[in-house]
Amino acid sequence: MFTPTIKHWAALEQILCYLKGAPRLGIVYRNNGHTRIECFANADWAGSKIDRRSTTGYCVFVGGNLVSWRSKKQNVVSRSSAESEYRAMARSTCEIMWIHHLLSEVGLKYPTPSKLWCDNQAALHIASNPVYHERTKHIEVDCHFIGEKIQENLISTSYVKTGEQLATS
Template sequence: MIMNQKLFMEEGEQLTDKGRYQRIIGKLIYLSHTRPDIAYVVGVVSQFMHQPQEPHMEAVMRIIRYLKGTTSHSVLFKSNGHLDTQVYTDADWAGDKSDRRSTSGYFTLVGGNLVTWRSKKQKVVALSSAEAEFRGIARGLTEILWVKKLLTEIGFPPSKPNRILCDNKAAIQISENPVQHDRTKHIEVDQNFIKEKIETGVVELPFVRSEDQLADILTKAVNGRIFAKCLGKLNVGDPTVQLEGDVRK
């Protein structure tokens, strides 16, 4: 997706073939279950299935061209000597131009390998970037609890707290601060949920620098350098090239 591009319903814009658009989007949604690199953009273009316009179809064709050039891309799993679980969670505040809702996303890694991901527009409008990030943390926490339960059931219970990595210090402070302020009353349920898991040692909430935040590509369109860097750290790409790189090291 073009960096900083905002798709929305433009008044007077020419409509495109609705049936064709819906068929392509249906296939892309199915494909996004194994291609985390298109999760965000597929979520964006799928919002216009009821009345697609030409700019929306152009964005879809851009996805198709990208997929044509990356047919060998996949998620590579490697043994890293541990089964630590961590979640990268991020949110793009008021990123949707039509209704100003935020988009949140997370990547879940077990043993350094990517296992789950999600990019989804939030259901309500966030009043600040901290609130948007905070809601993203809550969604990431529910995912990490599910992964923790699954690992325990198959005989690999976590030996240390799971980590939720966020790049917003205000959201982290709200999660850890037991005092209920007026400005956070509307997110009090999420706050108590997160605080309880931190106090019981289920999760840790360390700060991660924005340049190291891998979930950026699930919340906004970024430039090619950042996109490639994030995919490289997630072991998403041509597995042959990745394995050859490991051999050379």
């Protein structure tokens, strides 16, 4: 939206052509009585059999309506499930920040902090513990980033059972 390119225009045209061709189909957004932002973040540790890279998946809801989702292979190999989940949480936090900025730009109010749901207890412990240990040194930048956003009251992290996790990677 800030500096659109020809690729963005092509994507918009593709979406409009789809909508024109499917007038009876659509996405229904409902007024659920709130404007909370919630994000479900997940990763499949070493899921790729070829290079053992994990895949990040997240979905973001505003007011109970799905507004953003993504599934992408991580660009590094994670040495633990907590590391791959933590990288997914960091990427999801970036998306939450973008949505916050977008909503602010159009003048919409939203309550903070946004809820970031994760199904990995170790990753949540790292996020809530401001003391960094030698075992988390390889993800130290992500640790500082998420810790900073928690301190700024932009996000709060919570556990969700794996069976109730909406994000799939």
